[in-house]
Amino acid sequence: xxxxxxxxxxxxxxxxxxxxxxxxxxxxxxxxxxxxxxxxxxxxxxxxxxxxxxxxxxxxxxxxxxxxxxxxxxxxxxxxxxxxxxxxxxxxxxxxxxxxxxxxxxxxxxxxxxxxxxxxxxxxxxxxxxxxxxxxxxxxxxxxxxxxxxxxxxxxxxxxxxxxxxxxxxxxxxxxxxxxxxxxxxxxxxxxxxxxxxxxxxxxxxxxxxxxxxxxxxxxxxxxxxxxxxxxxxxxxxxxxxxxxxxxxxxxxxxxxxxxxxxxxxxxxxxxxxxxxxxxxxxxxxxxxxxxxxxxxxxxxxxxxxxxxxxxxxxxxxxxxxxxxxxxxxxxxxxxxxxxxxxxxxxxxxxxxxxxxxxxxxxxxxxxxxxxxxxxxxxxxxxxxxxxxxxxxxxxxxxxxxxxxxxxxxxxxxxxxxxxxxxxxxxxxxxxxxxxxxxxxxxxxxxxxxxxxx
Numbered sequence: 398x399x400x401x402x403x404x405x406x407x408x409x410x411x412x413x414x415x416x417x418x419x420x421x422x423x424x425x426x427x428x429x430x431x432x433x434x435x436x437x438x439x440x441x442x443x444x445x446x447x448x449x450x451x452x453x454x455x456x457x458x459x460x461x462x463x464x465x466x467x468x469x470x471x472x473x474x475x476x477x478x479x480x481x482x483x484x485x486x487x488x489x490x491x492x493x494x495x496x497x498x499x500x501x502x503x504x505x506x507x508x509x510x511x512x513x514x515x516x517x518x519x520x521x522x523x524x525x526x527x528x529x530x531x532x533x534x535x536x537x538x539x540x541x542x543x544x545x546x547x548x549x550x551x552x553x554x555x556x557x558x559x560x561x562x563x564x565x566x567x568x569x570x571x572x573x574x575x576x577x578x579x580x581x582x583x584x585x586x587x588x589x590x591x592x593x594x595x596x597x598x599x600x601x602x603x604x605x606x607x608x609x610x611x612x613x614x615x616x617x618x619x620x621x622x623x624x625x626x627x628x629x630x631x632x633x634x635x636x637x638x639x640x641x642x643x644x645x646x647x648x649x650x651x652x653x654x655x656x657x658x659x660x661x662x663x664x665x666x667x668x669x670x671x672x673x674x675x676x677x678x679x680x681x682x683x684x685x686x687x688x689x690x691x692x693x694x695x696x697x698x699x700x701x702x703x704x705x706x707x708x709x710x711x712x713x714x715x716x717x718x719x720x721x722x723x724x725x726x727x728x729x730x731x732x733x734x735x736x737x738x739x740x741x742x743x744x745x746x747x748x749x750x751x752x753x754x755x756x757x758x759x760x761x762x763x764x765x766x767x768x769x770x771x772x773x774x775x776x777x778x779x780x781x782x783x784x785x786x787x788x789x790x791x792x793x794x795x796x797x798x799x800x801x802x803x804x805x806x807x808x809x810x811x812x813x814x815x816x817x818x819x820x821x822x823x824x825x826x827x828x829x830x831x832x833x834x835x836x837x838x839x840x841x842x843x844x845x846x847x848x849x850x851x
Contacts, residue, residue: 417703417718425699425726427567431574432695436687438578438606440748443684445585446599447677447750453596454750455673456536458680459527459665463515463541465658470508471552473651474501475559476701476784477643482563482626483702483785487709491627493639498560498618499632500639505556509549516545527666533673536596543597547604550611557614558698564626565702569617577610649789653796660800664820667808671817678759681749682766689734693727693774697781704785713850717843720782727774738767758817765821769828776832779839786846791838798834803827 415423447454478501485494520541524534544551554577558570581602588598618628668675700723707716738745742763743756751759783791804827811819811826 417715418722420703421696421699421719421722421726423699424562424565424567424703425696425723427571428562428698429692429695431571432691432698433688434575434578436691438581439687440684441582442585442599442603443681444749445589446596447681449589449595449599450532450536452530452533452673453536454680455528455530455676456533456596457540457599458676458683459524459533459537460540460544461680461683462658462662462665463520463523464544465661466655467512467544467548467551468555469651469654469658470511471505471555472559472654473647473649474504474508474643475555475647476650476789477501477645477647478556479559479563479701480646480705480784480787481639481642482560483705484709486564486626487706494564494626495628496632496636497639497643498563498626498628500636501556501560501643502553503633503635504640504643505552509552512545512548512552516542516548520545527662527669530673539597540600543600544604547601547608550604550607550609554607554610554614557611557618560626560628561614561617561622562698563702563705564622566617566622566625567699569621570614570698573610573613573617576613577606580609581606646784646787646789649793650784653789653793656793656796656800660804663805664808664824667812667820668817674755674758675817678746678751678755678762681746681751681759682763685738685745685749686766689731689770689773690777692730693777696723696727696730697778699723700778701781701785704782708785711850713847716847716850720778724775724778727778728772729774731770731774735767735770738763738770761818762821765818766824768825772829772832776828776835779835782839782842786842788842788846791842795831795835795838799827799831803830 443454443457446457478497481497481501482494485491485497520538523541524537528534528537554573557573561567561570584602584605585599588594588602590598592598594601618626665676665679668679700719703719704716707713707719742760745763746752746756746759780792780795783789804824807826808820808823811823813819815822
């Protein structure tokens with residue numbers, strides 16, 4: 398299925414010729430729908446988990462950093478694959494683009510093996526860092542072990558999305574995300590309640606959904622998208638030049654997100670001091686917050702193949718036009734979600750089964766934590782500009798600045814004066830200060846890199 402004006406024109410040609418605004422809307426539209434679906438089923442999954450027992454949502458919240466690590470590895474590699482494919486297509490190197498896709502999948506096999514080993518041997522030690530509550534600890538270990546052992550679906554679904562999007566194919570990733578969402582919506586109540594599997598059922602449902610997404614993504618790569626990006630058996634011969642290219646771009650991105658995961662664990666430990674209710678409130682906010690962040694990443698998924706193609710062609714004006722329109726789209730969305738958190742927090746808390754004595758904490762927490770949404774859209778878009786030009790180390794520096802230099806010290810300092818509200822204020826302050834750094838580095842990018850293009 399082709400999403401462009403002329404069904405006879407391959408997606409890679411549209412990357413070069415389609416007007417930027419219509420192209421970005423067509424490229425990002427399916428991905429935004431897919432990301433909204435992912436946010437929806439993540440939230441519904443948490444709503445079911447919250448109804449298992451008081452400690453279940455807290456247990457899944459403690460497991461969230463492990464999910465972030467898995468996502469960091471697969472998404473980081475995916476960023477490298479996406480960049481390598483789109484740059485080679487822009488430079489008319491179709492054979493190398495196909496080899497990039499195949500070698501990226503080979504790296505994915507290693508990634509899946511790492512997560513299986515962690516699930517088998519590291520989950521108990523990880524959970525023991527955060528809680529001594531027997532119920533929460535047991536549920537968290539079960540959840541982590543299950544998602545790690547079945548994590549190949551998550552990893553290869555993300556890699557297949559990156560491969561397809563790198564060549565300009567956006568509809569198949571959208572369909573695979575929607576299919577996965579429908580699967581988890583069906584399986585959650587069956588496995589959690591009808592079969593009485595509890596937290597393990599929630600983990601199995603999510604993993605099965607990701608496997609369905611993976612299968613559709615692989616069908617897209619090897620069948621539906623062959624015209625745009627031929628991936629043949631010969632492409633699966635390891636090419637260390639291409640692997641190095643993928644890792645050069647992808648490793649900083651993976652480390653960036655892995656740092657976020659580690660710091661999320663540290664913040665969870667700080668929040669746990671204030672009890673299970675505080676952990677549950679923060680976990681519920683994180684799930685709803687994904688309605689703001691995931692669609693923005695959908696916009697950047699549509700943006701990145703265009704930017705990578707622009708890099709291959711050295712087309713500065715098209716690069717900047719794409720950036721500017723993506724920023725407008727992203728920040729308009731995050732501002733709309735910000736208004737919801739500020740005006741109807743009690744309704745949102747009710748969706749996540751946060752009620753009774755938890756409500757006052759939840760309302761104040763939602764209103765403080767959502768302040769970052771005023772700049773989040775622009776911040777994410779500007780951070781994503783460095784991968785297409787192979788400057789992902791700047792994104793890594795930004796992540797280290799936010800997570801290590803700013804977020805951890807600020808949350809530790811401010812909680813001494815404002816209690817748990819100080820943790821929320823520290824998170825927001827880190828976001829705003831990091832945004833200033835991103836603006837400075839984008840000014841440098843335009844003057845030192847983009848100015849050399851025609």
